[in-house]
Amino acid sequence: MKVYNTNDIVNVALIGEHKTGKTSFLESVFFVSGGIKEKGSVETGNTVCDFDPEEIKRKMTIRSVVSSIEFGGKKINFIDTPGFVDFIGEMEMALEVTENVVLVVDIDREITPETDRIWHATDELHLAKAIIVNKTDLNPSKYRQVVEDLKAKIGKYVIPIEIPYVQNGQFTGTIDIIHEVLIIYENGGKTYKKLPIPDEYKELVKNYKDEMFEDISDIDESFMEKYLAGEEISLEETIKGFRDCITKGKIIPVFFVSSLTNVGILNALEIITEEFPSLEGHQDVVFTRDGKEVGLDGVKDLTIVTPFKVRIDPYTGKVVYLKVWSGIVKPGNEFFITDIGNTTKFQHLYSSFGKNLEEIPEVRAGDIFVITKVEGLKIGYTLTSPKGDVKLKHISLPSPIFFIAIHGKNRGDEDKLAELLGKFAEEDPSFLVKFNEFSKELEVHCQGETQFNIYAEILKDRYNVEFTTDVPKISYKETITKKVEAHYKHKKQTGGHGQYGEVYIRVEPLERGKGFEFVDEIKGGHIPKQFIPSVEKGVLSAMEEGTLGKYPVTDVKVTLYEGSYHEVDSSDISFQIAGWHAMKIALEEGAPAILEPIMEANIFINEEYLGAITEDLNSRRGTVVNIDRKDDGTTIITAYVPMSEMIKYSYALGSITKGTGRFTMKLSYYDFLPERLKNEVAEIGRKIKEKLQNS
Ligand SMILES: Nc1nc2c(ncn2[C@@H]2O[C@H](COP(=O)(O)OP(=O)(O)OP(=O)(O)O)[C@@H](O)[C@H]2O)c(=O)[nH]1
Ligand SMILES: [Mg+2]
Incomplete structure (x- = not known):
C-alpha cells in the first residue's frame, strides 16, 4: 500500500x-x-x-x-x-x-x-x-x-x-x-x-x-x-x-x-x-495542552497518535490500532506517552484489512495504522513526539449496566481468571473488571449478558478455566444520624513498658458524599502533636466496619477535643487503640443507618410502554424525575432507582418492551436504606464477613 x-x-x-x-x-x-x-x-x-x-x-x-x-x-x-x-x-x-x-x-x-x-x-x-x-x-x-x-x-x-x-x-x-x-x-x-x-x-x-x-x-x-x-x-x-x-x-x-x-x-x-x-x-478535535483546550492547529508542531482499539490475536499477539492526529509517523520514532510518562517505539507500521496486516513505510496525519508486540499501550492514551503535555479529549464510554460476580472453582482457576479477565478488559474498554473490597470477590461490570457470555465461553473453551457466577454484592455503606461524644482510655500495665492513651471525640453526621473529616481541637498539648495522626488512624480503622452490617462507614466528621497522655507509656499504638475504641462507641451510639447506592437510569422505550415501565419502576422503589417524549415516538424516562433493584433490570425491560427498550445507568448518590430493609441488609453484610473469616 x-x-x-x-x-x-x-x-x-x-x-x-x-x-x-x-x-x-x-x-x-x-x-x-x-x-x-x-x-x-x-x-x-x-x-x-x-x-x-x-x-x-x-x-x-x-x-x-x-x-x-x-x-x-x-x-x-x-x-x-x-x-x-x-x-x-x-x-x-x-x-x-x-x-x-x-x-x-x-x-x-x-x-x-x-x-x-x-x-x-x-x-x-x-x-x-x-x-x-x-x-x-x-x-x-x-x-x-x-x-x-x-x-x-x-x-x-x-x-x-x-x-x-x-x-x-x-x-x-x-x-x-x-x-x-x-x-x-x-x-x-x-x-x-x-x-x-x-x-x-x-x-x-x-x-x-x-x-x-x-x-x-x-x-x-x-x-x-x-x-x-x-x-x-x-x-x-x-x-x-x-x-x-x-x-x-x-x-x-x-x-x-x-x-x-x-x-x-x-x-x-x-x-x-x-x-x-x-x-x-474536520477542525473540531479537542486536545488539552498544558492545561488549556486547543484544536488541531494548536498541536501542529507535534506528531500525535492515540490507540483506540486493542485486539489479542492468537498468532500475532497484541495488535493495537492507532489514529494519527498530526505529523508523520515513521518506524523507529520514539513517542512519549503523556498519561504515564513513559516512552515507546514502533519498529513496524502496518495497515490492516480485516485480520491481515501489510507493512507500510510511514503514516501521515489523518490515517489509521496498526502496530504489534508493543506492551504498555492502553486505549485512551495520547502519545506525542517530541514530548508535549497533550491529551486528546475523549468521548465518554457508556457506564456499565450489567454486573456479575465470578469465582474460580479452585485457587489455580482464581488466579487465571484475574489474569484473563484483565486481558479482556484491555481489549474492550466497556468490559470492566473490579475487585469488590467488601466481599473480596472479582466482578465484571459490562453492557449486557451477551457480552459477558462471550468472554465466559472463551474462558471455558479456550483456556479451560472453571468458574461459577453469582449476583454481585451491593456496596452498602453505614453512617450515623446523631451527633455523639465518646471517650476511651487505653491503659495497660504489664511487666515492662505500659500503654497509655486517652481520647475524647465528638462524632457528627456529614452531608451525603462528604466522606470523612477529622478535626484536631486539642489544646495545651494534652495529646502531643505526634500522636494526633495515631488517633485518626485508629478512628479510620474503626470505620472500616460499621456496627450494623459491618459495611464501611462514611459521611462523618470526627473532632478530637480532649485527651491525656503518659510521658513513658504513651505510643502510636496506644493512641490508635484509644481512637479505635472511642469511634466504635460513637458508632454504636450515633443512631447508625445503612446507605445504599442509587443509580440514575435513562430508559429508552416506545411510548406505548410508558405506563408499564413507570409502574415497574415504582415497584423497584424508583423515582421518575423526567419523561421526555420525542417527535419520533421515542420516550426517554429518567429515574433514580436503588442499585439493588437494577441488577437484573435488562431482563425486566426486555420482557415489558418485547426487546425494544434500552437503558443506560450510572451511580448517582447514596441514600438511606428504608428502615424496613435495614435488618435484612445488615444480616447479609454480617454473613459475608463471617464467611470470609472462616475461609
Ligand atoms: N437480502 C439481503 N440480505 C442481506 C443484505 N445485507 C446483509 N444481509 C443479511 O443480513 C444479515 C446480517 O448481516 P450482517 O452483515 O452480519 O449485519 P451487521 O449489521 O454487520 O450485524 P452486526 O455485526 O451483528 O451488527 C446476514 O444474514 C446477511 O446475509 C442485503 O443487502 N440483502
Ligand atoms: Mg457486523
Whole structure:
C-alpha cells in the first residue's frame, strides 16, 4: 500500500443496529472495488471483517475492526462496528477516530429507539454523515416509506440522493437525483452504465431535487440567493453546495444498496470517496495542552497518535490500532506517552484489512495504522513526539449496566481468571473488571449478558478455566444520624513498658458524599502533636466496619477535643487503640443507618410502554424525575432507582418492551436504606464477613 497524504485519507465508521448488514455492505464494497476476488458471507463465516471465532460462531460482529482499501486515488479506512447493544463501547471508540460515519439501516425494518440511540451518539461529534439503506433487494418499493421514517426519526435534512430503480420486480439500479441519470449495475456490481432516466421517473426526480435545493438553501446562504432568485443552478454549483453541507454534517445523503447483489454499492463508494472529508476538513478535535483546550492547529508542531482499539490475536499477539492526529509517523520514532510518562517505539507500521496486516513505510496525519508486540499501550492514551503535555479529549464510554460476580472453582482457576479477565478488559474498554473490597470477590461490570457470555465461553473453551457466577454484592455503606461524644482510655500495665492513651471525640453526621473529616481541637498539648495522626488512624480503622452490617462507614466528621497522655507509656499504638475504641462507641451510639447506592437510569422505550415501565419502576422503589417524549415516538424516562433493584433490570425491560427498550445507568448518590430493609441488609453484610473469616 502506498503512503497517502492527509487530503487523500478518508475514515468511515459503519454504525447501525444489529444485523442491518454493515459487515455484508463492507464485503460488497471490497468486492466491487477489487479488494477481494470472491465475496464471503456472514452465514458462511468467511467475511473480511468478522474473522474472530466468536464472531463466526454467532454470525455477528463483536469487535470493531479496520479494513483499508485504495480507491479513486485515496485510501479509505473503513471501521466495521458491532450493532448488538452490548457492544456499544466498540462503536464509541470508532466514533472518536473517524471524521465520517455511515448509518446502515434495513429497508424492511422500522427505525427503532435503538437506531435512534446509536445515531444520537454522533450528535456532538461534528462528523460528516450518510445513511445506507441496505437490503433494498428485499423490498425496493418501500423506499418512500423508509425516507419518511428517516426524516421523522433522524432529522429533516435526511436527503435521498438516489432512488431505487426496479426492472421486472428486481432492484437493478438507482436513479441519481443530482446528475439525473439512471445507473444500471453490471458485471456483478463491479461496473455500471449510465442511461437517461425513464420518463415515468422524471416527475419524481424533479420533486426530490427541488427538496434537495430547498434543504441546501436553508443551510448555504449564497446558494439560497440564487435559488430564490430563480436562477439556473449548474451541476457544479449543486455538487459544491451539497459537498459543503455534507462536510458540515448538515445534510445526510441517503443511498439505496443491496449488499447481497452489489447493486448501488459502487456509486455509494465513489461518492463517499469523493465527497467525504479527510481530517483536513474536520477542525473540531479537542486536545488539552498544558492545561488549556486547543484544536488541531494548536498541536501542529507535534506528531500525535492515540490507540483506540486493542485486539489479542492468537498468532500475532497484541495488535493495537492507532489514529494519527498530526505529523508523520515513521518506524523507529520514539513517542512519549503523556498519561504515564513513559516512552515507546514502533519498529513496524502496518495497515490492516480485516485480520491481515501489510507493512507500510510511514503514516501521515489523518490515517489509521496498526502496530504489534508493543506492551504498555492502553486505549485512551495520547502519545506525542517530541514530548508535549497533550491529551486528546475523549468521548465518554457508556457506564456499565450489567454486573456479575465470578469465582474460580479452585485457587489455580482464581488466579487465571484475574489474569484473563484483565486481558479482556484491555481489549474492550466497556468490559470492566473490579475487585469488590467488601466481599473480596472479582466482578465484571459490562453492557449486557451477551457480552459477558462471550468472554465466559472463551474462558471455558479456550483456556479451560472453571468458574461459577453469582449476583454481585451491593456496596452498602453505614453512617450515623446523631451527633455523639465518646471517650476511651487505653491503659495497660504489664511487666515492662505500659500503654497509655486517652481520647475524647465528638462524632457528627456529614452531608451525603462528604466522606470523612477529622478535626484536631486539642489544646495545651494534652495529646502531643505526634500522636494526633495515631488517633485518626485508629478512628479510620474503626470505620472500616460499621456496627450494623459491618459495611464501611462514611459521611462523618470526627473532632478530637480532649485527651491525656503518659510521658513513658504513651505510643502510636496506644493512641490508635484509644481512637479505635472511642469511634466504635460513637458508632454504636450515633443512631447508625445503612446507605445504599442509587443509580440514575435513562430508559429508552416506545411510548406505548410508558405506563408499564413507570409502574415497574415504582415497584423497584424508583423515582421518575423526567419523561421526555420525542417527535419520533421515542420516550426517554429518567429515574433514580436503588442499585439493588437494577441488577437484573435488562431482563425486566426486555420482557415489558418485547426487546425494544434500552437503558443506560450510572451511580448517582447514596441514600438511606428504608428502615424496613435495614435488618435484612445488615444480616447479609454480617454473613459475608463471617464467611470470609472462616475461609
Ligand atoms: N437480502 C439481503 N440480505 C442481506 C443484505 N445485507 C446483509 N444481509 C443479511 O443480513 C444479515 C446480517 O448481516 P450482517 O452483515 O452480519 O449485519 P451487521 O449489521 O454487520 O450485524 P452486526 O455485526 O451483528 O451488527 C446476514 O444474514 C446477511 O446475509 C442485503 O443487502 N440483502
Ligand atoms: Mg457486523
